Amino acid sequence: MPRMPTMNVKQSVAHVVMRDPLGMHMRPAQLFSELATTFTSEIVVRCDTVKVDGKSIFEVLALAAECGAVITIEAKGDDADQATAALVELVENNFPEPTPVKDNKADGDTTG
Amino acid sequence: MQRLEGIAVSPGVAIGEAFVVDHEGFRIPRRFVTRDAVEAELDRLSQAVDASAEQIERNRDRVCAELGKEYGAIFTAHLQMVRDRKLRGELDEMIRDRHYSPEYAVSRVLRRYAKVFEGLESRYFSERANDIVDIEKRLLRNLLGRRREELSHVTSPVVVLAHNLTPSETANLDRRFVRGFVTEIGGPGGHTAIVAGALEIPAVVGTGPFLTDVSGGDLVIIDGDHGLVILQPDEETIARYRHEAEEQRTMRARLVSLRDLPAETADGVRIQLLGNIEFPGEVDHCLEHGADGVGLYRTEFLYLGTDKRPSEDEHYEVYAQVVKTMGGRPVVIRTLDLGADKVPGTNPVLDEEANPFLGLRSIRLSLRNLPLFRTQLRAILRASVLGDVRIMFPLVSTLLEIRQAKMLLGDVMEDLEERGVPFNRDIPVGMMVEVPAAVMMIDQFVQELDFISVGTNDLIQYTLAVDRGNRDVASLYNASDPAVVKLIDMAARAARRAQVPVNVCGQMSSSTSYTMLLLGLGLRQLSATPAAIPEIKKVCRTVTIPQCEAVAVRALELENARDVKNYLKEELKRLLPELGH
CATH class of the missing domain: 1.10.274.10 (PtsI, HPr-binding domain)
Incomplete structure (x- = not known):
């Protein structure tokens, strides 16, 4: 059987700016890696010269991406496009809670 | 290579892989699996x-x-x-x-x-x-x-390195696999140290913090003779210590060959060599080393490391085990010898004693807590039908105490009789002679007892008014002090006059330095740490009674501890150069 040409592997690259004032801290890193894990594609995240595995919370944290930093998301695999799109959206929307909000928003988030 | 200094509490050299237990009790793991x-x-x-x-x-x-x-x-x-x-x-x-x-x-x-x-x-x-x-x-x-428990489940040879070990953890170490141990804290008088000696494994305590420098599986050398611990030893050091360990093994093997020979002086006087034990398992050491019996069975371990009092059956079980294993050889069981602070449920009366060694302890505590005392006496009596059991009261300072204790013993016997429980009505009753006041009154004491046993550790402490745990005065604590020698002489003479057997137990009788002196003072029974028995036997089999008597006469003339000590050392060296250490 002929080897599958690598050209056929889908690739997708996107750039996005960190907007969370604390940067890629624990919660964002957790949400990011959790979402990344739902895709079959290989996901690499870069910030400056650091390049890490987007599916590992340890590595994403180790990016130490500060507020205002540009991060590059590269996906390689069948669902590469969906993966980058979803991850970019997550960062752009500043890491909202992943689960559809069941609670009545009115009584929780309008304090102060 | 890193050298640590600590306190040597149990002699010998151990070389082995580290089994590390850290502050929180985490075992720091070994590196590889098969x-x-x-x-x-x-x-x-x-x-x-x-x-x-x-x-x-x-x-x-x-x-x-x-x-x-x-x-x-x-x-x-x-x-x-x-x-x-x-x-x-x-x-x-x-x-x-x-x-x-x-x-x-x-x-x-x-x-x-x-x-x-x-x-x-x-x-x-x-x-x-x-x-x-x-x-x-x-x-x-x-x-x-629950990794702490793993300590007692070690299955390959190791040396244990820990922040601290409780006496019961130490006692449960498996001698087949644990070759030695080191603790960061602890001192020479601690219970852990005594237990280490009893286990006959090299041990060093009080090294200070070092556990962060080792990991499981590292090769470590414990030099229990000099209180040293060597981490990451170099080849030369390993070779040197291997040689040392080998020599020690040879020496031990030579002494073990004496096991089945009687402890008899060169002129044919039979000396009884007995073992001091703390834990039931130590009877095996007594037998291995050819002891004629158990001269001092300390029963404190039953009370330590637990917050409830041992039941009569718990007492009985361990006594029975020891007595049965000794198979007809004498077993002297000493009743509780602890301070109130160590015995569950006896301390609320006094919250803190300024001088615990002069306070409510040992026989005094037993006589104030009769239910506790009766429980132990009943168990000893029940075990008395299984072999040659003898009972001994510690820290007696007045005749009244011995009379009270004997009266209570009689009481307990009546109880057992009524319940139809068998026991030996003629169980020999003795006391520890460890308070100078008891020596002063020894002629009266021996009239009321079947035997006496001089407990040198406490006798030295009370005679010289020295707390040996106190570094500033510890050097005054000396078994060679002429005052101590004179008191032992008095006790031995009184016992002989009354034809009551007398024994010496304690660290003094475990040291070959004093064997000749003690024989010369008329002792025909010595009770020692089981490991010391072969060496002592060697001395006994080399000397004659007149030789020993001459040594005792000379020692009694000397005026200070150092002279006595040096003299005894020289005499031993002259007769047995290989033992003169």
């Missing part, structure tokens, strides 16, 4: 990860419910960390390809991660190292289970 254990180890890791994830989830749910969602979020992150596939991949690879133990792999990988974070500039990120340490500890806890 090839055929890899699958099982991977399995163990899986289980630990699952267990950790479950615990974190439970924490999260509880925190969310109690404090709110924002606080629970951190646990969601932790959860993701323990389930992190990258982490898992690295761990699996280390176990599978490098044969690391899961514990070692976890420590290594997570510590490396933590280091990365520590190196980050932003304080927020550098503090994440703590979260990683938290994950590491959780995984280790789940991998190691």
